[in-house]
Amino acid sequence: MDDGTSPxxxxxxxxxxxxxxxxxxGEAEPAARGRVSRRALLQAGVIGGxxxxxxxxxxxxxxxxxxxxxxxxxxxxxxxADWLFGGDYEAGTELADFDDSGFATVTLPHSAVDLSWxxxxxxxxxxxxxxxRHVSGAALFSSEQxxxxxxxxxxxxxxxxxxxxxSVVCNGQAVGHHQGGYLPFSVELTGHLxxxxxxxxxxxxxxxxxxxxxxxxxxxxxxxFMQPGGIYRDVGLRVVPQTFVSDLFAMPQNVLxxxxxxxxxxxxDAGPQAKNANSPARLVVELLSGGQSIASQxxxxxxAKPGIFTTSVTLSDLSGISLxxxxxxxxxxxxxxxxxxxIGASVLTRQIGFRDATFKTDGFYLNGRRLQxxxxxxxxxxxxxxxxxxxxxxxxxxxxxxxxxxxxxxxxSHYPQSPAFLDACDELGLLVWRKHPAGTx
Numbered sequence: 476m477d478d479g480t481s482p483x484x485x486x487x488x489x490x491x492x493x494x495x496x497x498x499x500x501g502e503a504e505p506a507a508r509g510r511v512s513r514r515a516l517l518q519a520g521v522i523g524g525x526x527x528x529x530x531x532x533x534x535x536x537x538x539x540x541x542x543x544x545x546x547x548x549x550x551x552x553x554x555x556a557d558w559l560f561g562g563d564y565e566a567g568t569e570l571a572d573f574d575d576s577g578f579a580t581v582t583l584p585h586s587a588v589d590l591s592w593x594x595x596x597x598x599x600x601x602x603x604x605x606x607x608r609h610v611s612g613a614a615l616f617s618s619e620q621x622x623x624x625x626x627x628x629x630x631x632x633x634x635x636x637x638x639x640x641x642s643v644v645c646n647g648q649a650v651g652h653h654q655g656g657y658l659p660f661s662v663e664l665t666g667h668l669x670x671x672x673x674x675x676x677x678x679x680x681x682x683x684x685x686x687x688x689x690x691x692x693x694x695x696x697x698x699x700f701m702q703p704g705g706i707y708r709d710v711g712l713r714v715v716p717q718t719f720v721s722d723l724f725a726m727p728q729n730v731l732x733x734x735x736x737x738x739x740x741x742x743x744d745a746g747p748q749a750k751n752a753n754s755p756a757r758l759v760v761e762l763l764s765g766g767q768s769i770a771s772q773x774x775x776x777x778x779a780k781p782g783i784f785t786t787s788v789t790l791s792d793l794s795g796i797s798l799x800x801x802x803x804x805x806x807x808x809x810x811x812x813x814x815x816x817x818i819g820a821s822v823l824t825r826q827i828g829f830r831d832a833t834f835k836t837d838g839f840y841l842n843g844r845r846l847q848x849x850x851x852x853x854x855x856x857x858x859x860x861x862x863x864x865x866x867x868x869x870x871x872x873x874x875x876x877x878x879x880x881x882x883x884x885x886x887x888s889h890y891p892q893s894p895a896f897l898d899a900c901d902e903l904g905l906l907v908w909r910k911h912p913a914g915t916x
Contacts, residue, residue, distance in 0.1 A: 547822040549715040555583040564603035569676035584863035587705035612670040635708035644676040655686040657890040688889040703861035716819035717746035725809040737790040756815040763808040799828030804904035850884035866895035873899035
């Protein structure tokens with residue numbers, strides 16, 4: 476969550492601030508990575524079977540209440556079903572024309588090796604593995620079923636987490652490489668897709684890698700967590716206009732006063748066709764509660780040339796704001812809509828909470844009230860499956876911590892945890908102690 480953490484309380488936060496503030500050496504930079512939000516921008520059906528032969532109507536995030544903006548054309552599809560797993564990687568198995576009929580069909584999240592209840596052996600997963608996914612171009616470019624997937628669109632594959640080093644190949648062409656298993660990354664497929672059968676190949680290298688929380692020279696036996704290989708978090712396919720909102724950071728300010736505000740910074744990715752924009756783009760940022768607009772601010776943005784840049788606005792005149800607390804975890808949505816004449820519109824949202832968190836000499840204070848902290852440590856590892864557990868199980872861990880063990884906080888060790896786990900912490904009222912990634916302990 477993007478929230479109002481001050482320098483004095485930087486060690487404790489609501490769960491979802493991790494992806495916005497922590498950068499790991501070896502992970503892709505935010506601008507190049509085009510970090511996807513933890514909740515899909517849009518959910519418009521499942522891409523499965525031989526491809527995406529029958530997509531339902533596009534569903535929009537939120538409601539464009541008072542802004543009178545055009546309907547956004549960006550859309551995301553889950554891409555977790557119908558992957559093919561070939562086991563040990565062999566040169567050539569990533570090529571489009573490779574015969575993968577002998578590969579096993581798997582569903583993500585997935586662990587590359589079979590794991591037991593305990594006594595795992597890191598040597599069994601410190602290798603290279605191959606995954607493949609077929610996507611039907613005939614359906615992908617069908618103007619009747621998917622009007623957003625037109626020739627002017629840009630297409631990204633979004634990975635929430637792959638352990639530990641990843642190479643992505645589309646139709647035989649290398650399109651991206653990522654090091655580090657804990658942060659999301661994106662690869663652009665624009666220009667590599669065809670109207671026929673498209674093959675997305677993912678080569679996963681789970682050799683020990685000195686990317687935090689691992690350090691140079693450390694061995695798996697020297698740490699208190701394991702890194703089983705595989706595509707262990709969700710994957711999605713995202714289609715956006717040539718110029719779109721690629722990131723959004725929202726920071727509530729002055730939350731204990733009668734005049735709270737929200738500082739919002741939007742990152743805009745202008746593609747090669749940005750020069751075709753007929754006039755300056757219009758950016759509208761809104762604060763929503765239950766789909767209703769509480770505040771709105773607009774800005775004119777010059778997107779006449781390709782590149783990545785940011786623009787900032789402040790949402791003010793907020794009335795009736797409820798503070799986030801462990802007893803009443805009230806959340807709001809910040810929604811940014813960018814309309815580029817001649818290009819199209821895109822939307823991006825983030826969940827935020829208004830709260831003040833401070834440590835004083837006599838303890839921890841939340842919203843000006845002293846709060847006794849009770850919590851436990853949590854790793855994202857599970858028996859038999861390693862890290863490869865779906866959102867519903869991640870959420871169940873939060874429910875157990877909150878409702879059965881009576882915790883009001885959790886310490887995450889030693890890495891950014893599952894987006895689904897952190898979302899559930901925000902939604903159910905669990906504070907998160909974000910362990911610093913430097914070192915192994």
